[in-house]
Amino acid sequence: MTTTQMMKGILDGCLLAIIKDKEVYGYELAEKLEGYGFNSFSEGTIYPLLMRMQKEELVTSTLKKSTAGPKRKYYSLTRKGEQELINFMERWEYLKGNVNRVLNHEAKND
Amino acid sequence: MTTTQMMKGILDGCLLAIIKDKEVYGYELAEKLEGYGFNSFSEGTIYPLLMRMQKEELVTSTLKKSTAGPKRKYYSLTRKGEQELINFMERWEYLKGNVNRVLNHEAKND
């Protein structure tokens, strides 16, 4: 029962939300996540996840020159990705509500 | 990116919270979870998880006669389990705060 495990199925939604806000490249995402309060995520997590999301046509990428180092791969949301972000937010609200109810021992009434 | 994946590392904390409130048996937990708003969890999920938690000494169990069917295995929290529940609640608040910030594009300021 670790924080790591708690991120499963949640990190991808977070990436979609960040990418929607503004075109970003992979390396940058780790820093962004820290800015939101997360401990930094491994590149071994972020890169495979981005490639998976591209394969699922949730994001597209374009290469652009970097001031230092190899070319940056900038990601943007596709329409499918925008829809998936909406779905994620719904699932997140659902999860949040349920877990909060469990922790407060409040049965759902509807 | 499924709701299933989002439960990883969270369901165990939910079970600890339910068990702390009142001694319960495995079969009962699926119903309780539904009462809190979750779609019912498979027994293939709940039983192995309970056994894992007992192995980690987070819960203890005692068998009691059932009105119909085989004996029920009632679970209670150990002191270690109570501490783990507290840890879980901290991690949950941490996760919730960070994800909410990401979705609202609000940088953490501290």
Added chain:
DNA sequence: GATTAATACCTTGTAATGCAAGATAATATT
């Protein structure tokens, strides 16, 4: 010019865990 540091990307293999599917057992009902 050679070395080091920083930036930026990718790959491989491992661990954790929810779940479907199936098995078993005991009591109550038909």
Added chain:
DNA sequence: AATATTATCTTGCATTACAAGGTATTAATC
């Protein structure tokens, strides 16, 4: 007897975060 309901357990699979390692490009330092 046969069926339904309650209740538990096991096996194998899919998913995904991550550690550890690798590659490539530019800038700064020696």
